[in-house]
Amino acid sequence: xxxxxxxxxxxxxMARWExxxxxxxxxxxxxxxxxxxxxxxxxxPSGDLHMGHAExxxxxxxxxxxxxxxxxxxxxxxxxxxxxxPAENAAIKRGTHPKEWTYANIEQQRRSFARMxxxxxxxxxxxxxxPEYYRWTQWLFLKLFERGxxxxxxxxxxxxxxxxxxxxxxxVVNGECERCGSAVVRKDLTQWFxxxxxxxxxxxxxxxxxxxxxxRVITMQRNWIGRSEGxxxxxxxxxxxxxxxxxxxxxxxxxxxxxxxxxxxxxLVPRLAEVGGTRxxxxxxxxxxxxxxxxxxxxxxxxxxxxxxxxxxxxVNGEKVPCFVAPYVLMEYGTGAIMGVPAHDQRDFEFANExxxxxxxxxxxxxxxxxxxxxxxxxxxxxxxVNSGPFDGKRSPESISAVARWLEEQGKGRASVSYRLRDxxxxxxxxxxxxxxxxxCEEHGEVAVPExxxxxxxxxxxxxxxxxxxxxxxxxxxxxxxCPRCGRxxxxxxDTMDTFVDxxxxxxxxxxxxxxxxAFDPEAVARWMPISQYTGGVEHAILHLLYSRFFxxxxxxxxxxxxxxxxxxLMNQGQVIFGGASMSKSKGNIVEPMPLVERWGADTLRLTMxxxxxxxxxxxxxxxxxxxxxxxxxxxxxxxxxxxxxxASESEAVEPDALRRLAHRxxxxxxxxxxxxxxxxxxxKLMVLSNEMRSALEAGGGAREAAELLGLMxxxxxxxxxxxxxxxxxxxxxxxxxxxxxxFDPGLAREETVTLxxxxxxxxxxxxxVEVDASEDRCRELAMASGGLxxxxxxxxxxxxxxxxxxxxxxxxSQG
RNA sequence: GCGAGAGUGGCGGAACCAGGUAGACGCGCCGGACUUAGGAUCCGGUGCCCGAAAGGGCGUGGGGGUUCGAGUCCCCCCUCUCGCACCA
Numbered sequence: 076x077x078x079x080x081x082x083x084x085x086x087x088x089m090a091r092w093e094x095x096x097x098x099x100x101x102x103x104x105x106x107x108x109x110x111x112x113x114x115x116x117x118x119x120p121s122g123d124l125h126m127g128h129a130e131x132x133x134x135x136x137x138x139x140x141x142x143x144x145x146x147x148x149x150x151x152x153x154x155x156x157x158x159x160x161p162a163e164n165a166a167i168k169r170g171t172h173p174k175e176w177t178y179a180n181i182e183q184q185r186r187s188f189a190r191m192x193x194x195x196x197x198x199x200x201x202x203x204x205x206p207e208y209y210r211w212t213q214w215l216f217l218k219l220f221e222r223g224x225x226x227x228x229x230x231x232x233x234x235x236x237x238x239x240x241x242x243x244x245x246x247v248v249n250g251e252c253e254r255c256g257s258a259v260v261r262k263d264l265t266q267w268f269x270x271x272x273x274x275x276x277x278x279x280x281x282x283x284x285x286x287x288x289x290x291r292v293i294t295m296q297r298n299w300i301g302r303s304e305g306x307x308x309x310x311x312x313x314x315x316x317x318x319x320x321x322x323x324x325x326x327x328x329x330x331x332x333x334x335x336x337x338x339x340x341x342x343l344v345p346r347l348a349e350v351g352g353t354r355x356x357x358x359x360x361x362x363x364x365x366x367x368x369x370x371x372x373x374x375x376x377x378x379x380x381x382x383x384x385x386x387x388x389x390x391v392n393g394e395k396v397p398c399f400v401a402p403y404v405l406m407e408y409g410t411g412a413i414m415g416v417p418a419h420d421q422r423d424f425e426f427a428n429e430x431x432x433x434x435x436x437x438x439x440x441x442x443x444x445x446x447x448x449x450x451x452x453x454x455x456x457x458x459x460x461v462n463s464g465p466f467d468g469k470r471s472p473e474s475i476s477a478v479a480r481w482l483e484e485q486g487k488g489r490a491s492v493s494y495r496l497r498d499x500x501x502x503x504x505x506x507x508x509x510x511x512x513x514x515x516c517e518e519h520g521e522v523a524v525p526e527x528x529x530x531x532x533x534x535x536x537x538x539x540x541x542x543x544x545x546x547x548x549x550x551x552x553x554x555x556x557x558c559p560r561c562g563r564x565x566x567x568x569x570d571t572m573d574t575f576v577d578x579x580x581x582x583x584x585x586x587x588x589x590x591x592x593x594a595f596d597p598e599a600v601a602r603w604m605p606i607s608q609y610t611g612g613v614e615h616a617i618l619h620l621l622y623s624r625f626f627x628x629x630x631x632x633x634x635x636x637x638x639x640x641x642x643x644x645l646m647n648q649g650q651v652i653f654g655g656a657s658m659s660k661s662k663g664n665i666v667e668p669m670p671l672v673e674r675w676g677a678d679t680l681r682l683t684m685x686x687x688x689x690x691x692x693x694x695x696x697x698x699x700x701x702x703x704x705x706x707x708x709x710x711x712x713x714x715x716x717x718x719x720x721x722x723a724s725e726s727e728a729v730e731p732d733a734l735r736r737l738a739h740r741x742x743x744x745x746x747x748x749x750x751x752x753x754x755x756x757x758x759x760k761l762m763v764l765s766n767e768m769r770s771a772l773e774a775g776g777g778a779r780e781a782a783e784l785l786g787l788m789x790x791x792x793x794x795x796x797x798x799x800x801x802x803x804x805x806x807x808x809x810x811x812x813x814x815x816x817x818x819f820d821p822g823l824a825r826e827e828t829v830t831l832x833x834x835x836x837x838x839x840x841x842x843x844x845v846e847v848d849a850s851e852d853r854c855r856e857l858a859m860a861s862g863g864l865x866x867x868x869x870x871x872x873x874x875x876x877x878x879x880x881x882x883x884x885x886x887x888x889s890q891g
Numbered sequence: 892g893c894g895a896g897a898g899u900g901g902c903g904g905a906a907c908c909a910g911g912u913a914g915a916c917g918c919g920c921c922g923g924a925c926u927u928a929g930g931a932u933c934c935g936g937u938g939c940c941c942g943a944a945a946g947g948g949c950g951u952g953g954g955g956g957u958u959c960g961a962g963u964c965c966c967c968c969c970u971c972u973c974g975c976a977c978c979a
Contacts, residue, residue, distance in 0.1 A: 078932090291895055295974060298894065303978075323979060336979095378977095408978045415979095421892095422977055495978050616974080686917070688904055693972095699903055699918075704930050708917055711932085756905070759916035766916095832912050837960045839912060866946090877959050883911050887959045 079717035081676025085795040089192060097810055098194040100150035102599075111147035112603045113139040114582055114642075116611030116619070117154050120180035121161050124187045126651035126658065126696065127612065129668040133681040134648050134690050134754065135610040136193050137791040141749045142607075143194070144790060144816035150603055152585040153188065153195040155181045157204040158508045159574040166507075167540055173507040174535065177204060187669050191677045192794045194812065199588040203577035208584065209509035210530035211594035212577055215626070217512055217523050218633060224270045227521065230500070231340070234262035241504050261365055267502035267511060267570065271625045275300050275494040277639075278624055287644040289691070292616040299617050301495025306479040308414065308488035310335060310387040313395060314350045317343060319387070322409035322493045325419065326478040327471045330463040331437035333427065334415035335387035335398045336380065339364055340406035344383070347398065351384025357400060364402060378403060378422070378429045389414075390487040391464065401426065409493050417453065424453035437462050438471045499622065501573040506539035506546040508571030516558035516565040525559050531567070545569040575618055579626040582606060582641060597635050609642040612650065620645070646752055649693040651684075658696075666696050675710045678793035682709035685754035685792060712762060713796050719768045720786060723778035724804040730777040735823055737767050738781040742819035745788050754792065761788055787817045833858045834885040840867040849881040858884035 092098070101108070115135035118128055139151040162173040169176065181202060188195065201208050219225040233242040235252040242252060242259060252259055271278075279300055282293055305324035312319060319337075323329075337344050339361060348357040360381050380401030387398050396415070403422055404413050417427035417434045427434050438458040460466045465481070466474060482488035502511060510531045512524040524531055534553050539546045547553055547569040558565040580594070586603045587596035611619075620642070627641040650657065653664040671680050686709055687694045700707065741764045748757035764785055768778040783805055790797040790811045801811035826847050831854055833841035841863025845854060855878050858864060864886065875887040 291974075294895060298975060301975095301978065305979085321979080325979080403977050403979095405978065413979050420979070422979075493978080613973090686903090692904095695903085702919095702930080706930070712917085714932090751907085753907080755903090756907090756916080759905075762916055830912065834911085834960075837911090842912070875959065877911095879911065883960090885911080885959055 079714045079796070079799075081678060081713075081795065082673075084799045085190075085192065085676055085678070088795050088798045089189060092192075092810070092812075093189075095810065097812055098149075098151065098196050099198060100152075100196050101148050106148055108146055108148040110150065110603055111142045111607045112150045112605075113142060114152070114585075114606045114609050116609070116615060117156050117578070117581060118184060119156050119159065119161070120177055120184055121165075122180055123183050123667065123669055124191075126666055126668050128184075129191070129680055130651050130684045130694060131610060131612065131648045132188070132191070132193055133684045134646070134752065135608075136681075136794075137685065137749070137754060138608055138610070138646075138752070139194050140791040140794065140812060141816065143812070144787070144814060146815065149194075150199075150585065151194055151196055152199045152588075153193070153197070154200050154581060154585070155184070155202040155204075156574065156578050156581070157181060157202040158209070158571075158577055160503075160505060160507070163505060163507045163539060172535070173539065174204070177202075177507075187672075190669070190672060191680070194794070199585050201584065201588055203509075203574070203581065204507070206530045206532060207591070208581075209533075209577065211584070212509045212572065212580070213512040213524070213529050213531060214526060214594055215580060216509075216572065216576070217526065217529075219269060219629065220513070220521075220523055222629070222632075224273065224629065225267060225501075226270065227265055227267055229263050229265045230268075231261045232264050232266065232500075233259045234264075235259055258366075261367065266500050267572075268498040269501055269576075269625070271499045271622070272494060272496055274625050274628055275302070275496045276492075277628055278496075278621065281624070281628075281639055284640040284643055285645070289613070289645065289647050292613065292620070292645065292647065295616045296621055299496065299621065303493050303495075305475070305491060305493065306482055306488050307410075307491035308482060309390060310412075310414070311390075312343075312347060312385055312387055312398065314385040315343075315347055317347075319343065319412050320410050321412050321414050322491055323414060325416065325472075325475070326482060326488070327460060327463075327466070327475050328416040328419045328437055329389070329391045329414070329478070330460075330466075331416045331418050331435045332389045332394075332396055332414045333417060333433040333435055334396050334423075334430075336404045336413050336415055336426070337383070337398065337400050338404040338406035338411040339400055339402055341400075341411045344400055347383050347385050348400075351398075353381065353384040356381045357383075360400065360402075378426045380426065380430070382430070390485075391482075397432075399426075399430070407497055408495065419453055419455055421453055421455065435462065499573075499575075499625075501576055502570035503573055504545040504569075505571055506533075506537060508574060509533070509577065510547065511568040511570050511572060513568040514556055514558055514565045515568060516561065516563065518563070519558055519560045521568075522558055522560050522565070528559075533571075545571070547571070575622050578619055579622040580630075582623075583630070583636070595635075600635075601637055604636070605638050605640060606642050606644075608644050608646060610646045610648065613647040616647075646690070648690050649688075651694045651696055653695065654697040655695060666700075675707060676713075676795065678713055678795050679707055679710040682713070682758060682792055683707055686758045688755055690752050690754055709758075712765070713793060715769070716765050716785070716789070717796060717800070719765055719772065719778070720782045720800045721804045722772055723768060723782035724806070726772065726777045726779065728775060728777035730780055731771050731774075734767055734771045734776065734778060734781050736827070738764060738784045739819040739823040740826075742784055742788065742817050743824045746816070746819075749791065757788075758792060761785060761792075784817050786811060787814060790814075829881050831857065831881055832883045833861050833864050834883065835864060835867045836888055837885060838867075840864050845881050847881060851878045851880045854878050854880045854884055858886070 113135060115132055139149050143149040157177050162177045166173040166176050203209060216225060235242055235257060237257040238252060279302060285293060303324050305322060306326035307320050307322055309318050309320050348354045380399045383398045383400055385398045386395040388395055415423045417423040417432060418436045419438055437460060438454060439461050440454050440458045458471055460469045460471050460474060466478060479490040510533055512529060512531045514522045514524060516522050534550055537546050537550050554567050554569060556565055556567050557563060583595040583600055586599040590596050623641055627636065628639055630636045631639045656662060658665045668680055687699045741760050744760045745757045764781060768781050771778050786797055786800040786805055794812060797811045801807050828844045829847050831843045831845045832839055841861040843857050843861055845857060855876060871888045873886055873888060877885040
């Protein structure tokens with residue numbers, strides 16, 4: 076590498092920027108600049124920064140720098156999402172403490188970010204595992220508890236009998252524990268939940284406010300919430316005298332009910348088996364399910380079940396149908412019980428075939444007699460209602476709402492809505508997390524820890540290895556407390572919170588990170604939020620983004636924040652993969668970003684990421700960087716930019732008009748590209764400009780104006796070189812990152828001539844340079860006289876001439 | 892199965908929004924220059940086919956359509972990626 080040496084230049088500016096406090100957001104009320112909150116999803120400190128961070132933060136930083144240069148007061152904070160299982164697992168493996176491992180990684184990542192030249196406001200930085208932070212996570216828990224949005228219930232969970240711990244669904248791979256490989260079983264545990272289902276409808280409705288989210292993320296959230304409209308219908312269980320409600324999206328098929336099914340966990344099931352004399356059969360089924368992990372069971376497509384020996388009465392026709400228990404009915408959705416309509420539901424159809432149940436057609440497909448096709452399949456589509464009492468002859472599915480209204484009039488049911496979304500299970504029987512601030516008193520039950528006693532500190536000296544219950548339960552001094560209400564001996568809750576709780580509100584904290592009296596200052600939040608631009612990976616499309624939206628709505632209801640959506644604008648960067656697959660240790664295909672920074676410089680790494688393709692597309696490192704030893708193309712370009720700008724700054728020669736015009740057009744184009752995060756095309760435009768500057772200098776001209784514009788426009792992408800050029804080559808005293816983004820001169824940016832394309836029957840036959848304001852007549856004249864056209868036309872007669880001045884003339888010879 | 896998105900040179904990609912020069916910019920490759928050497932730097936070439944050249948033909952996954960004109964719009968099909976996956 077000759078000439079420009081990033082290993083000398085980059086550390087120099089890194090130190091200067093820190094001295095000058097260049098990237099502090101201003102809280103000065105007299106600061107007239109509009110505010111802009113640029114947020115990147117904060118990192119998890121599982122080691123040094125990886126390629127995904129390099130990609131995401133290169134884009135986020137470009138946005139922050141561009142916006143700042145355009146005159147905004149930019150808040151661009153950083154922190155760490157630092158609680159969680161990986162820290163514990165790593166600590167167990169290495170024999171260190173999770174805290175030690177976590178803080179060491181944070182420090183490593185902090186240094187790497189600084190080395191990459193990220194324009195963070197470091198003064199606002201915090202970690203979610205700091206007591207000063209999780210104190211307020213606990214406070215938020217208490218607020219939800221007060222509002223009835225945090226509650227405990229017993230629910231089945233995935234349990235690894237070897238590791239003696241609960242596993243998240245993601246940690247169960249093919250029914251086995253991802254760590255030890257033993258078969259996972261179900262275990263009923265009492266867990267804390269957040270009642271996100273209360274907000275299901277608002278989470279859907281407020282999607283209108285997500286003005287700039289990727290469509291696929293919206294769709295994923297909508298599907299995840301899974302709103303279904305239909306009807307709730309009551310069936311009576313004859314032998315037990317119980318009434319049971321079902322939810323159905325197809326009340327129009329009610330007359331086709333031939334059986335009734337309960338989920339195995341349905342609370343009524345044990346009693347019904349008692350009444351029906353089928354306890355033993357039920358026990359066999361439940362025992363088998365107990366040995367099956369939840370995730371596996373959900374994937375199983377068996378139509379297993381048992382006959383309960385009791386009957387349900389169909390309210391629309393008074394018929395008695397047999398009741399079953401079958402695992403294909405889920406307790407978590409609807410009411411945990413369904414009506415079986417085998418003629419018009421695939422699963423019910425399969426179940427009926429398994430148990431020889433009647434299949435009764437009530438929707439006749441158009442143009443058929445109905446019955447014959449049903450030997451092999453069911454009919455879920457449209458048709459005419461038959462055997463359906465008052466609705467015979469009506470069309471389905473158009474009559475669904477009419478049936479729902481009729482049910483309501485008859486007192487047999489009502490229109491109803493059901494959601495797929497379930498409440499958020501937030502308790503973890505693990506050590507490295509924020510303790511749940513609750514005390515269990517024999518007399519008073521669940522008692523909130525008084526706010527002034529927060530934080531409930533996570534004790535350091537705990538045997539944190541997993542083993543049955545929560546590790547905190549083994550720490551007597553932690554567990555044994557007195558009840559805040561009555562003072563008698565009580566036990567602290569020993570679960571910790573899911574890390575997604577920590578990350579659901581961190582962006583509020585950045586607005587007033589040092590506040591010791593509150594989670595955040597509502598006035599500061601009102602000033603800075605909602606977030607102007609949020610950047611992060613699509614892997615958070617559901618969990619983090621949905622939870623954060625939920626938290627924001629709760630805070631809104633508490634009148635602490637004036638808005639209901641935290642991130643109206645969201646940008647998803649693509650993943651960095653290798654050879655078509657994600658980078659992972661087990662595949663041994665991890666490429667680390669920091670060694671590349673050491674070798675070629677931070678600017679080169681950033682440009683490599685941003686120039687590789689559209690920001691939202693995946694980058695396959697194997698394809699864009701085939702030879703690790705070779706100098707990357709963008710690095711060579713930076714070297715040429717360095718040389719050409721220094722030469723231009725020293726040249727007294729007159730700058731050619733053509734170059735000046737190109738420079739102004741480039742300002743227009745790059746500005747436009749940056750507004751839409753089209754970093755790759757913006758960079759290509761800068762390359763064209765630098766190439767033309769070189770040509771101008773070779774031809775004996777100057778390039779001073781172009782050099783200044785190039786230096787400014789380079790700042791968001793290659794902040795180090797841009798600074799070197801601005802201060803050292805162009806002799807500016809202030810940082811380029813405090814300079815104003817250039818404006819283009821519209822007169823100069825306008826093209827003077829364009830290429831007029833001459834076509835015959837749509838095929839290009841000639842090209843002519845014409846003035847940009849050439850008239851239709853002039854274009855036609857020039858085109859008709861052109862050599863290429865006459866050659867191609869020969870003697871053929873002209874049928875028509877299409878003129879689109881000043882770009883195109885198409886001569887048509889054949890009759891269309 | 893349902894939902895979403897994407898198929899353009901040897902490769903990453905551009906031509907967006909608004910139908911009008913397909914392949915910008917870069918990588919790689921080929922040739923040359925400077926060099927003891929280069930993984931350094933600089934210059935030229937590079938979609939495919941025919942042709943010495945001029946020039947011509949073909950070309951955006953496949954097929955059809957609309958149009959003077961289609962990578963772009965419409966219909967059908969194929970392939971790939973991602974998400975959800977017994978949601979009643």
